[in-house]
Amino acid sequence: MEKPKIVTRFAGLADSRSLDTYLRHDGYQALHKALAMKPAELIELVKASGLRGRGGAGFPTGLKWSFVPKDAPEKYLLCNNDEGEPGTFKDRYILELSPHMLVEGMIISAYAIGAQKAYIYTRCEFYEEIAWMEQAIHEAYRHGYLGANILGSKFSFDLDHYGGAGAYICGEETGLISSLEGKKGQPKLKPPFPALSGYLNKPTVVNNTETLAVIPWIVQHGPEKYRAIGTEKSPGTKLFCISGPVKRPGVYELPLGYPLQKFIEDDAGGLRDGKTLKAVIPGGASAPVLTADEVAKVTLDYESMANAKTMLGSGAVIVIPEGQSMVELLKVTVDFFHHESCGQCTPCREGTGWLSNVMHGIYQRKAKLKDVEKMIAIANNMEGRTICALSDACAMPTRAIATKFGDEIRSYIQRGNHG
């Protein structure tokens, strides 16, 4: 299977982050092309490419842009570079390779939706990435890619960045907006949706770093060429970050529709130290787990994952070897969401704590066998009942582990009960 390089095309180049390198490899050519087009044409172009949000939800990017009212005088573009989903380390890789990709992508996207100002919301632990990003922004200003009348056009646009303090919930688009507004990082009730009333109650588009970084390539090469990669409903490539006891963990750019098993075995080199595969979390901590049998049947695209009742998510593939306790895994997962729940919505605030509570009981073997079913019932009633998806993000993996590995959990409890 061919593996075209779009986002990772700067990998291996010397001085890959500099503007010179970027310009030598057709950098900012897409911007010239975009500024010659009408914003509506650009939106149509991105729609035609079939690009879907790379942050996790996979919402069609062009469609998201088209919801923004054309005539609103003040609009914002926000880049979600919070990268908080456990297991995910792909967006920082883009800044490590070529931050200009993101900067150019944001200028084009802002032009398409008519935003005059954009912020990159970055988790503040990305010290080096922030410095590289700042450098790129400065260079772009110096060379007239940012600021007033970009490249002699009528389009003026400013770009800045903002450091989040490390809350998972600030990676949720409206949580991010609240945080950027200086408020407590809590998602906002929808409707109204950000496209109509977002940052400072103005129309706002929030896109993931990877989504924005791929825009220049799509504009330059055309939507058809992008569509030729991947599957019909999941076109293009995506970054996947694989972790766990594999021989070559790291970030890989793969065409969507790539077999998961092949990815683990061929690209990542398979499991190390003679371990065998037990399960895989395919899309970050909130994605339901796949058993080794299921792994063999799925491909890395939105549809295949949805059919397997899990999700592609952020592309964080977490490999779990035989011998890893699922009780421990579920405890860590639930504790994470318990810790990160913002606490606004009752089912999430109380549900995450309840699950954590029950799970600790199980872990200490002070539990009943039916606690496994109780966890599933709690999870079922947390899902789809809250403002944002954090509650679902806790409920889904809980239910999957408690269902698929229920026997393991029950025998763990029983061993305790029998001394």
Next chain:
Amino acid sequence: MSKQVSFTLDGQEVTVPQGWTVMQAARQEKVAIPHFCWHPGLKVAGVCRFCLVHVEGARKLEISCNLVVQPGMVVSTLRDEVKQAHKWALEFHLLNHPLDCPICDQAGECGLQDYYMEVGLYQSQMTRPKVLKPKALDVGSELVLDTERCILCSKCVRFEDEVTKTGALGIFARGDRSIIGTYHGQKITHQYQENLVDICPVGAFTSRRFRFKQRVWFLKEKSSICPGCSTGCAIKVHGKPEMRRYFRVKPEEDQSVNGHWLCDKGRMTLEHLNPEARLMQAARWQAAQQAWEFSPQTAPFIRELAQEIARLAPQDIALLVSAQYTNEEYAEFFDYFVKQRGITQVYQWREPSEARDDFDGLLLRGDHNANTRGLMAALKQVGIKAKIGDQLEKCVAAKPQLVIALSPEISFTAPSLPEQLAQLNSLARVSLWTTHFSASQWTQLWQLLPLRGFAEKIGTVTNYQGKTRVLKEAFPPVASEVLAISQIIAGLHKEL
């Protein structure tokens, strides 16, 4: 009229103005949808996730508080999945709520208790310890806060942000460690604190004045009008008639005047209803003993007053009237004394230091009299032209032989009352009709006649807007010797 939208709610066709939410429509139609965080006077927060309803064609249950009615929408609150969802929502709410109902002031009017009986009735599945949080916090002069009982509905936070605009409250920390509270070391200082107690659906905010005084299910409620200022907020007085005691004053919703709210001053008017502050029997000053002589018999006092009226020429008698009585009382009072007895000296009794045009921006007005407009209209009715203002000194200076005075009822509206009474002492005969009495401040007046308090009468007052406000229901008076103005006048009629 705004555009109307029709939809189906539990099988019934319902029509509401465009833009209304399903929750608003349900409220109008008296369809009960359980909720904690929604309040008709506050912005939608959508956080309790209790008010879930089923919408035909929707992927999941929706919260009705943020669901705008669309034409043709089919909404159900009755389906099993909705009822199950309500049960679970309640269980989530109760998960970390301390079950201290027997010692909680909210018991009997608690959302958690009520909904447990309506939509809950499940066996608790929580077997592990609850999250513990600070209790009995002093967050304001009128408030006690128990953060452990709080279900984080955020109504109090929104009240502070949207109504008083003081922003004194916030929810701190995250997840199930979230805690309601004031900002570091600060207290709530505004005059609308007890509204937080009203809107708190549980026993997190309790009233410092009311807590532990009475179980709410023993209280009777009567609708009245607040006598604290010229706004005339609709109120409910809560009392226990068999004890002849009053326990609290709460606002009653009236969108044309006070919305959902009532200031703390208005609630303090309660203090003037209970026996400690009341004149319970008629009294006369005994100069020899330098003491009041109280009597359960009011008839002799009325007879003495009648004799004085008969003895004196009308021009030697003056009326001194405060603006805190009902339109009906004024009509009767002036009809008798001015029209029938021919008394023409009528003086207004007001607080000299009042800043009549003050307004706190919400409800409380500088005119601390409930019926200034009513009094002025009643004076005009009997041909007396006057401007609003205190005329007590003028009355004293005129040295009438007899003054019949209607005293102000609510003491905070009349801080100069002791000095004014002292001025009246220089007059030979003052028949003071009053609800209020203070043994330490009041001396030397000829006679005191006990009147009914505002919660003990029906009638109307006219507020600052000119709106007629109705004191709808009356409690029996605190003592049988306490009289209505009409009873005194009837007594005078009989004598003269």
